Amino acid sequence: MLMNISEIINEIRKVLDEKDEMREKALRLTRDIVRLSGDCIKALHRGDLEIAEERLKMAEKLVSELKEILTEHKDLYFTGYVQNAHQEYVEANLFYHYLLDEEFPHPKEIGIPETAYALGIGDFIGELRRYFLNLLLNDKIEKAQEVYAFMEKLYDELATLEYPKGLVNIRQKQDQARYILERTLEDLTRAKINKNLEKKLEEWRNEP
The missing domain is CATH 1.20.58.2140 (Methane Monooxygenase Hydroxylase; Chain G, domain 1)
Known part of the structure; x- marks a missing residue:
């Protein structure tokens, strides 16, 4: 019976090790998304549209990457730190489109x-x-x-x-x-x- 529990714990350890690795990757990505979104907003207030667009595109790539690496970890994808990063990205995206007098993107369009x-x-x-x-x-x-x-x-x-x-x-x-x-x-x-x-x-x- 004890051996059976050991096998189960080993399986649990593998799952949690993978989840912990994905969590660390997600944390790094969310920090970068927040930073790039903030840079985009600051550039927009300065009137520097070129920098704003560049930062927004960089953030967009990370948002897609974040979604991809957490495809098998929905519990991590809907955590607070991921949601906060998404909010920052949405804020930058909407502000960018507002200043350019463009239609706002749909959530599915930007993967949020x-x-x-x-x-x-x-x-x-x-x-x-x-x-x-x-x-x-x-x-x-x-x-x-x-x-x-x-x-x-x-x-x-x-x-x-x-x-x-x-x-x-x-x-x-x-x-x-x-x-x-x-x-x-x-x-x-x-x-x-x-x-x-x-x-x-x-x-x-x-x-x-």
Whole structure:
């Protein structure tokens, strides 16, 4: 009987050794995906589309590689660190397509699970706020207002996803997005008031 258990444990060890090896590979890939996605977003904010596209394509290859090596390890593929990497990639992808005024890619098109894609949309709203603030700093209020209007529509769509936390933790992203929208509207309103005041002051100075 003891020999039987030893054989079983040896089989278990082989399976777990392979899974541990795949886990280490997956961790390295997810770290690189997160880094490249972040580099893409930073480049987009700088207006460096060439670097952004390059980093996004590099991340795309790693996303495909990650899916391939975890084909036989679905339990690892749907872990938190893989989902986080997917979210970062989705965020970069959506921001890239938004700035280029292109259609957004479908989850299947970029090989991302639907749940991670939905969570990435929540992060995308946060990135749009950064873009919005940069526009305000450069006194581009009309463009900033367009970005806010898009954020509002995007949030309305995201808010239609009502599912339990055990399926997808979308509620947290929705709450964060709503808070971001409220702050963004406050910033926009303040900027428009200040702009109107500046205009009136200028008119007053130019009066005969």
